[in-house]
Structure formats: structure tokens, C-alpha cells
Amino acid sequence: MPGPSEGVVWLKRWLPVAGQQVLAARCRELMEGPAGGYVPTVRGGGKMRVRMVCLGRHWNPLTYRYEETRADYDGAPAPPIPAEFAALASRIAADAGFRVEPDICLINWYGPDGRMGLHQDKDESAASIAAGFPVVSISLGDTARFLFGGLRRRDPVEPILLESGDAFVFGGPARLRYHGVSRIIPGTSPPALGLAGRFNLTFRRF
Ligand SMILES: O=C(O)CCC(=O)C(=O)O
DSSP: OOOGGGTEEEETTOSOHHHHHHHHHHHHHHHHSTTOOBOOBOTTSOBOBSEEEEESSEEETTTTEEESBOTTTTOOBOOOOOHHHHHHHHHHHHHTTOOOOOOEEEEEEEOTTOBEEEEOOOOSOHHHHHHTOOEEEEEEESEEEEEEOOSSTTSOOEEEEEOTTOEEEEOGGGTTOOEEEEEEETTOSOGGGOOSSEEEEEEEOO
16 A cells, blocks of 8 residues: 555544544435536536536546536536535545645545446646645445556556545645445445445546
């Protein structure tokens, strides 16, 4: 597992279960609210294997650009990122040794068959990526088999089991490392959350 000197920090069980319950309830509301969750269709016509909601800016899966409204779906404006979400992400980043005020949050819901192919997060501004502002992720619910690779798609990937409450941060020289989710492990969520699946929140600075 790469470490802080390489820009990668895994904060196991960063968020206690009580905090996870609060965050999971907010994620549910946002998924079900106006401009809530939908299953995006990507370039080439395939459906993603997650339900997604974007806060702060909408990530368009057809153009791979951020925009104000959901041009690929229903034209609804992206809801703002709640101040408490941005503050939470800044705290996680600080614990990982980074200073950042994220202005985008993508919430992904993974059902039992959820997964996400290996990709780089490179649609933020060139200035943000050059500055190495990290991607900050926090997981809730079922454990995910997260794959963390290198800067080239063909580099070896390391499987990491991200559990509920875990935060994972990669920035600086690691900002463009490939990553994805190969599977969810059903039945592993803390019972107190009442989740049959997984929420993952990723924060970035545009
Ligand atoms: O679900 C995860 O842990 C990763 C999500 C992800 O890769 C993304 O939103 O870009």
C-alpha cells in the first residue's frame, strides 16, 4: 500500500458509526430529492453500474465535462454541495495532510451488482490537477473491493477493501492514479445503517 509520501492516505474507520448514520441519511435524501440519483449512460451507450448524484457541479458522462445542469439527463440544475459535506471533506483531507476546500461531490450508490471500471479522475480544471488537490472519498455501508492502480492504465492494481467509515485520499503525485471498484461484498454493512449496498462520496476541487 503506497503511503503519505506518495500522496495516498487510507484512513480506516475514520467516521464513527453514529456519523455514518447521519451521512447515510443525508445521502438517501439527496438520492431521492430534486435532481437526485439516476443511472448514467456513458459515451458509447453503456449504462453505469451505479446510481449517481452530483453536487456543486454536474459531471456529464457523455462529454466527461462538468456543467451547471444535467444536459445528459433531465436538464435539472446540480444541487449545491452542502456546507457540512465540504467541511467534512476538508477535515478528512487535513487528516491526510492536504489543504483543500472541495466544491464538487459525487455520490454513488452501489447495489449488490454495483461496480465501476478503472478510470482516472481528470475532468477537473487543469489548475486543480496541477496543484495536486486530492480526491477525497468516504464509504458507507457494504465493503467494496476498490482497485488502486498507477498512472498508466496497464500498471498493476492493488485491491483494497474499503469498509464503512473508511476514508481514502489521493492527491499530489497520486492525483491521476487509476482506480475503480470491482465488486461490493453484500451483507457487510454495519447493521445500524440499514443499508443493503454502499454509498461512496468523492469530493474534488474543480
Ligand atoms: O466508489 C468508490 O470507491 C470510487 C468512486 C470513484 O472512483 C469515482 O467516483 O470516481
